[in-house]
Amino acid sequence: xxxxxxxxxxxxxxxxPDNLAALDASFAPREVVPLIERLNRLFVRxxxxxxxxxxxxxxxxxxxxxxxAAIKAQAQVARAASGEAERIRALDNAILGCDRAAHLxxxxxxxxxxxxxxxxxxxPCRLRDIAAEVIAxxxxxxxxxxxxxxxxxxxxxxxxxPELLRVLLRNLLDNSMRHTAPGTSVQVSVFREQGAxxxxxxxxxxxxxxxxxxxxxxxxxxxxxxQASGSGLGLSIVKRIAELHDAALQMxxxxxxxxxxxxxxxxx
Numbered sequence: 001x002x003x004x005x006x007x008x009x010x011x012x013x014x015x016x017p018d019n020l021a022a023l024d025a026s027f028a029p030r031e032v033v034p035l036i037e038r039l040n041r042l043f044v045r046x047x048x049x050x051x052x053x054x055x056x057x058x059x060x061x062x063x064x065x066x067x068x069a070a071i072k073a074q075a076q077v078a079r080a081a082s083g084e085a086e087r088i089r090a091l092d093n094a095i096l097g098c099d100r101a102a103h104l105x106x107x108x109x110x111x112x113x114x115x116x117x118x119x120x121x122x123x124p125c126r127l128r129d130i131a132a133e134v135i136a137x138x139x140x141x142x143x144x145x146x147x148x149x150x151x152x153x154x155x156x157x158x159x160x161x162p163e164l165l166r167v168l169l170r171n172l173l174d175n176s177m178r179h180t181a182p183g184t185s186v187q188v189s190v191f192r193e194q195g196a197x198x199x200x201x202x203x204x205x206x207x208x209x210x211x212x213x214x215x216x217x218x219x220x221x222x223x224x225x226x227q228a229s230g231s232g233l234g235l236s237i238v239k240r241i242a243e244l245h246d247a248a249l250q251m252x253x254x255x256x257x258x259x260x261x262x263x264x265x266x267x268x
């Protein structure tokens with residue numbers, strides 16, 4: 001009577017680590033079939049996770065080559081420069097390349113950390129307090145870019161992970177700051193709409209065409225013609241954190257096709 005179980009145990013034991021093909025349930029007793037079915041579902045989830053990790057690793061390696069190659073090229077220009085002005089300009093460009101590489105690495109680490117989290121234990125979070133804290137942290141960078149950060153009236157609370165909500169808002173603001181012209185502003189709003197608590201970030205940048213709005217949530221995707229620097233990871237991080245909070249993410253123009261308003265709606 002235990003022979004089918006022995007056969008199943010041997011089959012699992014002899015498998016290669018990367019063999020996630022479904023187990024054959026046709027030979028098994030009726031009592032064992034639910035176990036085999038659940039094992040097969042587990043294999044499917046593990047395979048999807050491994051495929052996702054392989055794509056992430058390949059994409060990350062590809063993206064990291066670009067700033068490293070740029071830094072090397074600028075260093076070579078600086079070494080071969082005949083004049084002081086040319087050498088300083090090349091070194092400044094190399095420093096800028098280091099900043100971009102550091103930003104990309106920071107985004108990759110954030111995304112890897114967020115991907116390993118589940119919903120976990122939530123706690124009450126006042127969105128206005130979180131917004132004020134993030135705006136204060138980003139104010140020096142915004143000032144250097146010539147962009148004004150504004151926090152509009154509104155004070156609502158949601159249940160969530162305060163650290164992740166800070167990361168979400170920081171990425172939304174960073175994205176808007178990079179695409180907003182100097183002398184303009186980025187606005188953060190907290191409000192209640194149709195029974196949901198909403199966190200909104202609006203800018204006066206070029207906006208995102210409707211056909212591109214789903215694509216920009218993908219990792220490393222950057223629309224053609226994008227002039228602003230970036231890694232193409234900020235909005236994918238926002239999407240993942242919104243999913244962890246069962247929140248809806250919506251993008252729309254601010255007015256007449258210009259600007260971008262990203263709204264995260266939390267169930268109340």
